Amino acid sequence: MAALREALLAPSDPWVIGLDGIGGIGKTSLALAAILDHATLTRFEDVLWVSARQSQWHPVYGIVNAAHPALTYEGFVSRVLDQLIGSRAAAAMSPRDQAAHMRVLLQEKPILVVVDNLETATDQEALLPSLASLANPAKFLLTSRYSLREAGAVYTFSLDELPLTDALDLLRYELQNRNLLTLAAASDVELAQTHDVTGGNPLAIKLVAGQLSAFPLSRVLDDLRQARGTKVDKFYRYIYWQAWKQLDEDARNVLLVMPLVAEEGGGLHQIEAVSQLPSAQVTDALQQLIRLSLVNVRRAGRPDSVVAARFQPLQYSSPHRVLFAGRSQVASGRAAEEN
Ligand SMILES: Nc1ncnc2c1ncn2[C@@H]1O[C@H](COP(=O)(O)OP(=O)(O)OP(=O)(O)O)[C@@H](O)[C@H]1O
Ligand SMILES: [Mg+2]
Incomplete structure (x- = not known):
């Protein structure tokens, strides 16, 4: 600020x-x-x-x-x-x-x-x-x-995701606003599990707090992990579908194999290997993904280790699933956009 x-x-x-x-x-x-x-x-x-x-x-x-x-x-x-x-x-x-x-x-x-x-x-x-x-x-x-x-x-x-302490502050604030005082008083360790699924995205944190007013923490975490609940699913679809529509076939393929690259990201060679695409196509695909903030670029560390295999901000497999869902809806036209 x-x-x-x-x-x-x-x-x-x-x-x-x-x-x-x-x-x-x-x-x-x-x-x-x-x-x-x-x-x-x-x-x-x-x-x-x-x-x-x-x-x-x-x-x-x-x-x-x-x-x-x-x-x-x-x-x-x-x-x-x-x-x-x-x-x-x-x-x-x-x-x-x-x-x-x-x-x-x-x-x-x-x-x-x-x-x-x-x-x-x-x-x-x-x-x-x-x-x-x-x-x-x-x-x-x-x-x-x-x-x-x-x-x-x-x-x-x-803008980056909120660090854990800020994310917990926001979650507690949202819980208090919903009069979920017992949960707001839960330990950092217990509440920190939400950080894994929200990735520190403030909107996702608010969504979690909203879900917690209806369901127990374990159920909400489970839902988020599997993108099972309708609203949760829509939320992810909304974010990722907008971006997915912009990608060409190569970029979609690269994005879909990103979970196979190391958690902390991988260099170009690694991504070329798992995507089985030639270097020029991978570079072009990554440029699209970077533009859409779907992958992060980290320049620290090894010079060739520029690409972090991180979907922002929901750093687990759901975006992957959602993207597959998006793909299957390409044929059914605007349905996914309008949902
Ligand atoms: N640093 C923060 N602390 C607390 N709440 C936040 C913070 N940043 C955002 N929020 C809340 O998260 C929600 C999403 O924020 P916002 O609408 O600003 O996101 P955005 O990046 O503009 O998203 P979009 O790309 O959809 O427009 C809002 O409800 C906002 O109040
Ligand atoms: Mg906005």
Whole structure:
């Protein structure tokens, strides 16, 4: 938060700031906290929020689809203008005039534009240069489940899972909120089992707390381990299906063999060996997986040990199962997306 704050408050660079990481890791929450910060509100004369999100996971209703289509540049312009001059005035202009007018307004005073869930835009990579060209004096804060690092102009913070102590604090807090006081008072050792299945993902932790209000810990852990319960299954499907749809055949194959690579990750050669794919194809597949935050890259240690076989943030076999489920639903069209 401190580093993000500093980037936002800087009077010059960086103009385009990104938060990336897997679904539920806390990108939107961090963006919200940053824009509600007093110093940010003082630094900018206006803060605009554009959500590119098409659907979201809801703890009670499962996946809820939003009415609007995937964000295009025109859609972005019109949503910014709606906030700057009101939707009626914006609607009276042609798309071309809207774009020109927005550009002028963004030059006039320091404005912060948050674009949440940029990964659901029709083409994140095409949209990025357009946004960058609008910056200065305006700043942009983007959140995306896909990596923003390759897009050169984005000053990116990648969000990681919560460390164990923070994860336990959050779990206890959620349990207390549900009046599950006995469970909240359980030992660290007992509650730490949830960390293995949630991987420290805050949304997953909240899900676990929700399940614990209905079922005993052992049952919930078991469910999560096997992705057996419907909602749990939907939750995983939601996160992974979005990413799975983006992968080509090689990347899917590489992802599916990742559990066969050592827990702590493996080098390129190891992945080539288990996937039985030529080096160039593995490299290309890994680039796709890295972009989608489906595998982590660690540069520490041996120089060739760059790829950690870690599905984020649910580091066990369920994503694997879910991906298989996703695959079997490819043939049945949009069913999986709409579930
Ligand atoms: N550091 C944190 N401490 C406590 N709760 C958190 C934290 N980060 C996120 N949460 C909670 O976890 C849930 C998911 O967070 P959030 O919606 O910000 O994730 P996200 O990364 O934006 O996900 P998505 O990719 O689906 O948009 C929210 O309910 C949020 O309140
Ligand atoms: Mg979000």
